[in-house]
Amino acid sequence: MILLSSSLNSFIQLLGVLLIFLFVLVITYFTTKWIGGYQKVQMSGRSFQVVDTIRIANNKLVQVIKMGDVYLVIAVAKDNVTMLAKLTEEEMGLTEAEICNGKTPGQNGEKGQMTFQETLEKLKEHFPKKQD
Structure with missing residues (x-):
């Protein structure tokens, strides 16, 4: 019973780390797109x-x-x-x-x-x- 609960606990921790990692990737992707769009707008008015x-x-x-x-x-x-x-x-x-x-x-x-x-x-x- 103790072995089952520790492996289940490890699996839940692994899922938590993977979810945090995916969240960071998604935030990074959208931040990069936002900054790129902002810079494109700033450069479009240039001569x-x-x-x-x-x-x-x-x-x-x-x-x-x-x-x-x-x-x-x-x-x-x-x-x-x-x-x-x-x-x-x-x-x-x-x-x-x-x-x-x-x-x-x-x-x-x-x-x-x-x-x-x-x-x-x-x-x-x-x-x-x-x-x-």
């Missing part, structure tokens, strides 16, 4: 939009940011931000719908994501060649 980001190394990124009709290509490092290029919509060759949908034309005109190599080649066209 700029991050079009694309690529990580080069730890704490080093290259970002394309749209500000009005101008696109800025910036390098973001741990302690500083450097502007690499300033492009117009014509130089980027993108339409507003393609930017909003996250789709950019491929090299052969087909729909799809541009590879980093294609994006880099497109950006190189706008920089003057280095004279040796």
Whole structure:
């Protein structure tokens, strides 16, 4: 009888711990969704939009940011931000719908994501060649 009551007691404790764990998971999930929605609303009124980001190394990124009709290509490092290029919509060759949908034309005109190599080649066209 004592063995049965101790195993039943252990089982009830296990159920209690599992219920508390599930409660914490549910609270964490809804808190994360609430914070994400709040941040989305806060960022929607901004005058700029991050079009694309690529990580080069730890704490080093290259970002394309749209500000009005101008696109800025910036390098973001741990302690500083450097502007690499300033492009117009014509130089980027993108339409507003393609930017909003996250789709950019491929090299052969087909729909799809541009590879980093294609994006880099497109950006190189706008920089003057280095004279040796």
